[in-house]
Amino acid sequence: MAERLKSQFLEEEKIVDLVVGPDAYKDLPNLLSEVEEGRDAINVILSKDETYGDISPVRLMSNGITALVSITRGCDNMCTFCVVPFTRGRERSREPQSIMNEIQDLWSKGFKEITLLGQNVDSYLWYGGGLKKDFENATEMQKATAVDFDQLLEMVAVGFPKMRIRFSTSNPQDMHESILHVIAKYPNICKHIHLPVQSGSNRILKEMNRLHTREEYMTLIDKIRSIIPDGAISQDMISGFPTETEEDHQDTLSLMEYVKYNFGYMYSYSERPGTLAGRKMEDDVPETTKARRLQEIVDLQQKHAWLRSEEFIGKTVEVLVEKVSKKSTEEFSGRNSQSITVVFPKENYKIGDFVNVKITSCTSGTLKGEAVGYSNMN
Ligand code: SF4
Structure with missing residues (x-):
């Protein structure tokens, strides 16, 4: 917003005095002085090394049980529909010790689950600071002591064995086989991989500048299934990207049939100003076609979510209790390792407990069951 709309806010509409980009918070005292002296102030420069590593987030709306921990900022991928590389800058990773310190702080405050967060976590690489793209110019010492995502995930899993770990x-x-083995090895790393694909058509993937093919994606899915057999996989999908034909759309549906995702986040394409697609591609798929294709994607996802949910019936899953169920105050709601919502009668359990729940029924998005005891994560 700050980057894209700075002149509109400051000059055209004159609705603000101060525009601060996401990486410019350390400049706030100077910027405020400028404003106090009657001048508009602006700093939207994106940093090469700012990772907010020494910032302790104020966790508004926190449930006190689950928390997000940022490990990278920015993205180097330049997907043609995406605004992130322009608004968040190039990819840089946060110092591992500051990540561990933040998790330690959360653990001491009673949090039970963290999600390591970044636009592209598998590409995490700490070599002493700086942009990921500059790693090739790092010193031999920096290269020898660099920490990648496999190592970071293992450090967190070993350092906090009673903390549940997710990542997204x-x-x-960027997701290599080695990371799958780390996920499989540690019971406290959740068995869920959010793996956006956006389209099942090779032609559209190329137009999107996604740096993988449909076949490479399917090979990765096969690897996940063989190394983490009980793993859940979720997707992001876009319908109606510029030039998408009916055949491209059918490729998306057939890829979904191949994977049978547990759940997903589905959108119809809308142009983002400043992106390559926004500047160079005509938004030429009619809105009615986009909407119809999106509905077909959503319907298929719904069908697969049912199939995947039914697979849990009769099984016992470990649930971290997060809150009282919205539908009944007599029930708790939490998620299992696969990130599927589970609802069960409260009994004497409490929020923050890890509870083993035997699943007896389901809907497409929720599992229902009965508690059978505490899990050994407590
Ligand atoms: S869609 Fe994701 S990977 Fe692609 S540029 Fe945006 S943030 Fe990066």
Whole structure:
């Protein structure tokens, strides 16, 4: 917003005195002085090394149980529909010790689950600071002591064995087999991979500048299934990207049939100003066609979510209790390792407990069951 709309806010509409980009918070005292002296102030420069590593977030709306921990900022991928590389800058990773310190602080405050967060977590690489793209110019010492995502995830899993660990988001071309073995090895790393693909058509993937093919994505899915057999996979999908034909759309549906995702986040394409697609591609798929294709994607996802949910019936899953169920005050709601919502009668359990729940029924998005005891994560 700050980057894209700075002149509109400051000059045209004159509705603000101060525009601060996401990486400019350390400049706030100077900027405020400018404003106090009657001048408009602006700093939207994106940093090469700012990772907010020494900032302790104020966790508004926190449930006190689950928390997000940022590990990277920015993205180097340049998907043609995406505004992130322009608004968040190039990719840089946060110092591992500051990540561990933040998790330690959360643990001491009673949090039970963290999600390591970044636009492309599998690409995490700490070598002493700076942009990921500059790693090739790092010193031999920096290269020898660099920490990648496999190592970071293992450090967190070993350092906090009673803390549940999630991560998001993964990018198919950066998710290597080694990370799958780390996920499989540690019971406290959740068995859920959010793996956006956006389209099942190779032609559209190329137009989107996604750096993988449909076949490479399917090979990765096969690897996930063989290394983490009980893992859940979720998707992001866009319908109606510029030039998308009916055949491209059918490729998306057939890829979904291949994977049978547990759940997903589905959108119809809308142009983002400043992106390559926004500047160079005509938004030429009619809105009615986009909407119809999106509905077909959503309907298919709904069908697969049912199939995946039914697979849990009769099984016992470990649930971290997060809150009282919205539908009944007599029930708790939490998620299992696969990030599926589970609802069960409260009994004497409390929020923050890890409870083993035997699943007896389901809907497409929720599992229902009965508690059978505490899990050994408590
Ligand atoms: S869609 Fe994701 S991977 Fe692609 S540029 Fe945006 S943030 Fe990066």
